[in-house]
Amino acid sequence: MKKISIDETKLPAVMEIIEKAALLMDEKDCDSDKEAKKELGELQKNLREITENKKIKINIFQAYWSYTDLETTARRALMPPPMKSNLSNEQLKEIVLHILKFGEGERDWWLEYLEINTGLDNLTDYIFYPDLIGLDFDATLEQIADKIIADRK
Numbered sequence: 001m002k003k004i005s006i007d008e009t010k011l012p013a014v015m016e017i018i019e020k021a022a023l024l025m026d027e028k029d030c031d032s033d034k035e036a037k038k039e040l041g042e043l044q045k046n047l048r049e050i051t052e053n054k055k056i057k058i059n060i061f062q063a064y065w066s067y068t069d070l071e072t073t074a075r076r077a078l079m080p081p082p083m084k085s086n087l088s089n090e091q092l093k094e095i096v097l098h099i100l101k102f103g104e105g106e107r108d109w110w111l112e113y114l115e116i117n118t119g120l121d122n123l124t125d126y127i128f129y130p131d132l133i134g135l136d137f138d139a140t141l142e143q144i145a146d147k148i149i150a151d152r153k
Contacts, residue, residue, distance in 0.1 A: 004106050006078035010050050014074040017047045018061045025062040051077055076105040082113035089149045096145035119153030
């Protein structure tokens, strides 16, 4: 399993764009205020160019501070979008066994990757609340991985 690498030189610019956008969305109604809407559109355009992700939406960063910090948010924005792949059971198990060793942004990427590749939209329940999916609350990561493999669609 490879580490997700980002271009660290882009991090300060992405942080600045996200911070400006979040403050703008917090202070103004970007749907009805034409100037704010235009400014937000420019920030999204800039973010898409620097991240090379043409689908990233700036509004997902509104109030990011309520669940994480700016650097983690910017690092996650710089990661490539997770894609569907032919993930074997062994590869899936390897990811699950190591998922808690990653930092927050990378862990979120791997969780999204697993959701895409297993068809389980409640995948975080498997990892963080195994009792919600029929396992003991203190289930091991190995037991969780086996349950994800059994339940994948």
